[in-house]
Amino acid sequence: MQNIISLFLVFMLFITPSNSEIEKASKTTETKKIVYLTFDDAPGGKVTKDMLKTLKDNNVNATFFLIGEQIDNNQQEIIKQMVSDGNAVGLHSYTHDHCKLYGPNGDFFKEMAECQNSIKNACGVTTNILRFPFGCNSSYFKLTKSMLNKIHSKNLKVYEWNVDSTDGLYPKLSPSKIAKRAQSTKKTAVVLMHSGYNNKNSAAALNEVIQYYKKNGYTFKTISDDTEELYRIIKKK
Template sequence: MNLPYSRPSFSSYNTNYLISTKPSVTSTHHTSADKTQKIVYLTFDDGPIPNITEDLLNTLKAYNVKATFFVVGKEIIGREKILDKIYKEGHSLGLHTYSHNSKKIYSSQDVFVNEMVKTRNLVREVTGHTTNIVRFPGGSSGHLNVSMLQKLHKNNFKVFDWNVNLEDGINPSLPTSKLINNAKKYNDNYSRLIVLMHCNSNNKNTINALPYIIKYYKSLGYKFGIITNDTKEYYYRVKK
């Protein structure tokens, strides 16, 4: 299920993790000399999904690029081999709740945290790896407050939103060219880019766009990274 993704205004970002609070996103087309020691994290939500996730993995392998997959617990059942393949090929795993049911997961803070714990346990059972990185379905804006953040941190979780959005979650049928163009829309002062993509069964155009997105960031001199338990958090401004 694709939830409606809202794009928070830049003033709503947690400025502890932003380099700039410019009010708008700029589409930039740089030469490689413009960027030095900057990093981009390619992230995929909602898997593992047969064929789609595997095709993404094949492309990533062909370009020698690692990515981060925020997985949904219920999607792992019967697809354990795909999850294990993601991990064994050197990509990182994050948690995207167990049910991905917005009405349920946002019914209470405890329900939300418990879904993350349940998915973490399942990922550990399949891969032997404990991941503590989480992503809110729809993003943390409007959901993350001080008490929620404290509960997540008490369970060793770290929150990761995004600052580049392909918009393939709300509209997976976007043309490949539009997805590629969306990957080029970001605030020029960010020290790191976190790119939101999806790997649902209807995200075939994302597969088509991925090689061009990889080549675009490579042409700018970006280093591709994976989000791990040691990566500094990145989340939108916390509600009081």
């Protein structure tokens, strides 16, 4: 009997995957290609509505960094729809005014808190993820370690992008050019697009962007506060 038990144990050793095999398997899932479609400056009326429809028709979700003042301009329904469709929402300030955010009398955190309120009032969600208007290294503002610490002390998290469709700078760019510039071969692509009132061409480009990432085997994800942050601190010379 003893022998049979030992034999069984030896047998089990061979068929049970070793720890390193389990690790390998989980690494394989970790290395799958992921795309985060992200939109700044929403809600932008019909532009945002059209984008929500395109996302829904394709059965994918995105992350929208919202402007509070625009939500309060009678666009709460769009935000409700956005969230009930499974999209993520984040902070992009209340006014998007660089003076009010970064000027000598500006208050970045007041702007973000007001935006958080507008989102909460519209859809009941309290979000802690944020994207800096104009990015965190613009001509208006450069992210520092102390600012980052302050952001983290308020439980906020920063998300930049690593693929720029350039539709912020060039909203009139043709939809096919926007779609082309939104493409990437990165393992994890965080694509920047815009969904403000003047981003009609981005709405027209979105289906092509989605088709590209689908065809290339990407999984679509939304940003949550579990997502690893993405930012860059440029050291002063």
